[in-house]
Amino acid sequence: MIEYEKKGFFNIHTLLNKDSANISNSDNNHVYSQLISGNCSSPMFSYLLNMNKQNLNDYKSIMFYNESNLASLINEAREMEELIDGSTVFLSKANKKIKMHFSKTLEQRHSTRSFVFENMDFSIFSNIMHFSFGISSRKLNFNDVQSTTRYYSSGGGLYPLNIDKVDAKSFFIGDNIDTQNMNFCVFFEYSINRNYVKYGELSLLNTFVELGGMSHNFDLVCHSMHYSTCPIAGFNKSSVEKFLFLDGINDHIVFTNICGKE
Ligand SMILES: Cc1cc2nc3c(=O)[nH]c(=O)nc-3n(C[C@H](O)[C@H](O)[C@H](O)COP(=O)(O)O)c2cc1C
Known part of the structure; x- marks a missing residue:
């Protein structure tokens, strides 16, 4: 090392x-x-x-998922996966609309590594989480199963990436990230079992594409609310996983992004 x-x-x-x-x-x-x-x-x-090389078992699994409407069923039951205890943080209802013009948001987006500390209102944090990663109001009906989707696209609608919020100090490589003054950072957690069973070796590619969409969505949402961000590949993978009690076998931290006031 x-x-x-x-x-x-x-x-x-x-x-x-x-x-x-x-x-x-x-x-x-x-x-x-x-x-x-x-x-x-x-x-x-x-x-x-070997990308896009598909084996018979991949076809079998993909067909099975599509024919059995499994993604909709999994998404419908997703709430039951939540473990709610004393440490659960409940977000406030996202009620603010994004007011910034879309073209201005695109102009504003840039990466920032130094911040000026200012407390972030919990409703703003909730809004950022909601519009970056949350469940959108669109409802789809697949064979009588009501399916929800999110504010970003997902390979097979399986949503293999979870968001973890962590108080970070020593998780980044080097010292160019202002962890003292940023408001929060997000860690993108990939669980292999969520999409490998359907896509086999194609899963990683799908996950990274999805990850890029999520991270960019986060960049745009934060900037539209007058906060700045920086996507970061240089983080200490094993120490973050250890901190979050992830096994590093099925569950991996694959990317991070930070948010703060400039
Ligand atoms: C996949 C990816 C990984 C990145 N990793 C880091 C990183 O580890 N450290 C860092 O300071 N910036 C990182 N960045 C931010 C880039 O340096 C930044 O996006 C680039 O310089 C372009 O500047 P802009 O985002 O302000 O347009 C990363 C960006 C992307 C898309």
Whole structure:
């Protein structure tokens, strides 16, 4: 594992022998040319090469899900998955409309890593959560099962990503994120069982696409309410998972985003 505080000692000519990917004097240019020539392997590259390859079992599962209307049934029963105890935070009813013009919201959106601390009204927090990730008022009817959808699209309507709210101090890599003054951050939690059973190896691609939609939705909603955000890939995956009691096997934190007043 790289000690990030020492990363200043590394440069493109540094030779490291401990990592098998660096047995020759490698940099990413070198690794890339070996990869393309087929001389070394990479999980990312083999995933791409095999993307959209479907096996008979994938077809069977996808057909089964579609024919049995399973996503609607799962969504209808989703409330029963909630564990409600003393630590549950109930959001206030989202009653404010987003007033900012859509084109202005698009103009406003940018990433911010430093904030000015200002208490966030709980109703604003609730509105942000509602319009970013919540259940929309649209109701669909699939074979007599009333189905709900959300403010972002989802592969097969299975919604494999959950949102976790955490008081974060040491979860980000480096010190360029102003965790002292931000209002909150969200962690995107992917549960493999939610969509692997239907999509097999296609699940990860679907999940990452969905994740991008969710995170961008969050960016736009926050900016439309005069708050700023920053999507962050550089976070300490295992320590966040440990903090949230996730197993890191079926349940993974795959991305984060932060929100605060600029
Ligand atoms: C997938 C993704 C990962 C990102 N990861 C980080 C990160 O780890 N740290 C960070 O400071 N910014 C991160 N960003 C923010 C980008 O640096 C930022 O979006 C980019 O510089 C463009 O600037 P803008 O968002 O203000 O238009 C990430 C953005 C995306 C979309």
